[in-house]
Each structure stands twice: as structure tokens, then as C-alpha cells.
Amino acid sequence: MDSLTPRAIVRELDKFIIGQDRAKRAVAIALRNRWRRQQLPEGLREEVLPKNIIMIGPTGVGKTEVARRLARLADAPFVKVEASKFTEVGYVGRDVESMIRDLAEISIGMVRTREMEVVRARAGAAAEDRLLDALLPRPRSHTSKPLEGEPLAKDDSSYDETRQKLRKQLREGRLDERMVDVEVREKQMPFGVVSGMGMDDIEINLKEMLGNIMPERPRRKKVRVAEARVMLEAEEAARMIDMEAVTKEAIARTEQLGIVFIDEIDKVATRSGGSHGPDVSREGVQRDLLPIVEGSTVTTKHGPVRTDHILFIAAGAFHMTKPSDLIPELQGRFPIRVELDSLEKADFIRILTEPDNALVTQYVALLRTEEVELEVLEEAVDEIAGIAFAVNEKNQNIGARRLHTVMEKLLEDVSFEAPEMHGVSVRVDRTYVLQRLGDVVKDEDLSKYIL
Numbered sequence: 001m002d003s004l005t006p007r008a009i010v011r012e013l014d015k016f017i018i019g020q021d022r023a024k025r026a027v028a029i030a031l032r033n034r035w036r037r038q039q040l041p042e043g044l045r046e047e048v049l050p051k052n053i054i055m056i057g058p059t060g061v062g063k064t065e066v067a068r069r070l071a072r073l074a075d076a077p078f079v080k081v082e083a084s085k086f087t088e089v090g091y092v093g094r095d096v097e098s099m100i101r102d103l104a105e106i107s108i109g110m111v112r113t114r115e116m117e118v119v120r121a122r123a124g125a126a127a128e129d130r131l132l133d134a135l136l137p138r139p140r141s142h143t144s145k146p147l148e149g150e151p152l153a154k155d156d157s158s159y160d161e162t163r164q165k166l167r168k169q170l171r172e173g174r175l176d177e178r179m180v181d182v183e184v185r186e187k188q189m190p191f192g193v194v195s196g197m198g199m200d201d202i203e204i205n206l207k208e209m210l211g212n213i214m215p216e217r218p219r220r221k222k223v224r225v226a227e228a229r230v231m232l233e234a235e236e237a238a239r240m241i242d243m244e245a246v247t248k249e250a251i252a253r254t255e256q257l258g259i260v261f262i263d264e265i266d267k268v269a270t271r272s273g274g275s276h277g278p279d280v281s282r283e284g285v286q287r288d289l290l291p292i293v294e295g296s297t298v299t300t301k302h303g304p305v306r307t308d309h310i311l312f313i314a315a316g317a318f319h320m321t322k323p324s325d326l327i328p329e330l331q332g333r334f335p336i337r338v339e340l341d342s343l344e345k346a347d348f349i350r351i352l353t354e355p356d357n358a359l360v361t362q363y364v365a366l367l368r369t370e371e372v373e374l375e376v377l378e379e380a381v382d383e384i385a386g387i388a389f390a391v392n393e394k395n396q397n398i399g400a401r402r403l404h405t406v407m408e409k410l411l412e413d414v415s416f417e418a419p420e421m422h423g424v425s426v427r428v429d430r431t432y433v434l435q436r437l438g439d440v441v442k443d444e445d446l447s448k449y450i451l
Helices: 006-014 021-038 063-074 100-116 120-135 154-173 201-213 225-240 243-257 276-295 329-334 345-353 357-370 378-394 401-411 412-420 430-442 444-450
Strands: 053-055 078-082 180-188 217-222 260-262 297-300 303-306 311-316 334-339 373-376 423-428
Touching: 006 021, 006 063, 021 063, 021 243, 021 311, 021 334, 063 078, 063 311, 078 100, 100 120, 100 225, 100 243, 100 260, 100 297, 100 303, 120 154, 120 180, 120 225, 180 225, 217 225, 217 373, 225 297, 243 303, 276 329, 297 444, 345 357, 345 378, 345 401, 357 373, 357 401, 357 412, 378 430, 401 412, 401 430, 423 430
Parallel strands: 053 311, 053 334, 078 260, 260 311, 373 423
Antiparallel strands: 180 217, 297 303
16 A cells, blocks of 8 residues: 555556546545555544545536446455435335445455465365365274374275375366265255345345354265365364454454445425425435435444545546535535546547546457457547447437447347357458448437437
């Protein structure tokens, strides 16, 4: 984290996101401020709260991607929610606290995965021994191992020799398709809970409670050796991990590093002067969001989670409303407002070619798996960007997502026929693009439905 200066963060984001410099600078400063807070004396550290951000811009300009890449860069727990999915307390639907419960679950998953990597080698060795025991059971007359220094009996020597041969074959993958009976431990649930709208958390908590009461029972399964190895490795790794320590660390990471991205915040804003019908419920959602964003304690099945230092990034197009239509208390909790720019043709050209995960690079790599070499010339990229921009102008503007639609339509025939085109090179120039997309773009009715 020491090396993640705002400039370095922006540089990393530039590898995946074109333009939107103001948004990148805002999130880079917010992330760096977290590191700065950790360097403060304990008393002052608790007083420094995150500066939450509202991103304003049309769909497809990179709002979600900026937040997601930031979380990945910081190795922070991240959850994306849609404000329109939540309802006021007392109504049918998800309550706002579920976003913090989801964040805690994600954090536990991240810490557990990291700890499992630490014990992977030991878990793999233990799983291998259990597999060998299943493939080659020890003879009944020699189930106990000889004492140290005691010579091996002839049967034991032969058994160990065969076991080592099997171990070699197992490591080489030559036994992967063989069927084997293995014993795995599973918690038996006496019944299932049929969940309805808003019942998700009740079902999870009930299953957790019953899972703690019901003992784990061994169960024999007949599976392929490759599948058995994965199952046994996971079981052994879970046995080696201290879940209490994992949960404790994960909750701390949720509280100190968690990022919640609230999309479509504009959908719960009430229009100026509107305070009846659906607007009442929208304002109710805002008032339910307020204590979470302000800082409160949310009860989860893993323990209480404080939200005081979680970073909240809200986003919305704000076509029909404006940020000032949010209730004043909620506005005050999002002090930083960043407007993202609509994408121009020049941005589309850069999106197609510059990022590490550029669309053209993706299609070239995908077709190479079928031994088809795809070459997209600069003039073709220029034409594709022009078509995407023109369709966005004529129809609804969906930003960079339009490029996916255009590229899929352009390469539809090649993608379909690729398995029969081994060794063929496909050259995409301006003429190729116009032949396949020219008529569709000219016909406004067709472009509405196809592009």
C-alpha cells in the first residue's frame, strides 16, 4: 500500500480505463487517504472518516469499472449493489443492511482463499495420502504401521512399493479417469427452506444455525480420481485453517478497507416537489441508507460490523433527477462529486486498442484458440468506432457497451465458422467493416434492433 501513491493508482487505472481523469483522481485520493489514516495516532485515526464519492455520468462510461479496478488494486473487499433493488423497511424486498452482510461474506471468502493458498501444499499431501488409501487399502493383517527401526515384513514392503508406484502415477495424472470410493464429511440438513423475496438472509441464518447443531457425518461417494482430489484437498485445507482467526481478520478488513459501490442512486432520488406515490418509498430507501453511510453497526452472522470507515461510492446517470434531489442529510455524506464525460469517437478508438484488456486484443486471443489469426487494421478500428458513436447518437447512448454489440455483429460469421478455419488468417479492413455493417447502420430501424 505504501507504493500506491495517487499518481501510481491513476497509472494503474489507465491500463484498463480510457479517459475519466477526474474520476480516477478522486478515487486515487480516497484510497491514499485510507493509508494516511492508518499512519495517524489511534485517537485521531478514529475521527478521520472517508470522503464518499458520487459519480455522475451516462451508462457505459466507466463508473463501475473505476470502482471495481480500484478495489482489485487495493485488494479490498468490494460489493456492487443497485439502489433500486432496495426497499424501505416494512416493504417486500432487500433491506439496505444486506449490502454490509454481503461485503462481510466477500471479505471472509478473500481471507479464506488466501489462507487456503498458504496450506495448499500440506493439504495436497494429506489428500494424496487419503486417495492412495482409497485406491490401495492396507492389508487387514498389516493395518498398523511398524515401529521406528523395526524391519518391514515382506507384505509391508510389497505394499509400500506398490503404493509408491501408484503415487507416481497419481502425480502424473494417469489415474485421473479411474473411479474411486472416497469418504467425505458433510453436514446433513433435515430440510430445506424455500426462500421468497426478502427471505434470503432468514434462509442463510437458519441453515447456519442448523448446521452448527447437526453433526458432520461421513458419506461415501464414487467419483473420478481428479474430482476426488479436489474434494479432499478442499476438506483437508478447511481442516487446517483456523476459521475463527479468518473471521476476525475478515471483519477487520471489511471495516477498514471495504468499498461499497451503490449504482443507480439516481433511481431513489425524488424529483423536486414530488412527495407522493413511489416517491415516498424512494425517500424511505434514502433514509434507510443514511445510517449505514453515516456510520452504524450492522449485525451479521459472523459478528457486528461497523460501517464508519467503509468507503461508499455512489453512481447514477441523473437524467431525470439531479444530486440535489437526494435528501440533504444523504447529500452531506457524499462530499465529493465527479462528473464523467460522455465518450467520443476518439475514446472508442482508444478503448478498442489501448487497454491491457482491449476489445480487439480479446477477439484476437479468442480466435487464436481455434488457430485462426485475426488482424484488425487501424482503418477498420476507426470505422468501428465511428459506427458505434453514430448508433449511440441516433439511438439510446449506452457508451462503450455499444462496441461489444458492434464487434459481435462484425465478427459473427468468423466466430461461427472458426472451428472449420484452422490455419486461416482473417484481415479486417474498412471495406470488410462496411460490407457487414454498412446497411445496418444506414437503416435506422435495423440498427435499433441489431446494434
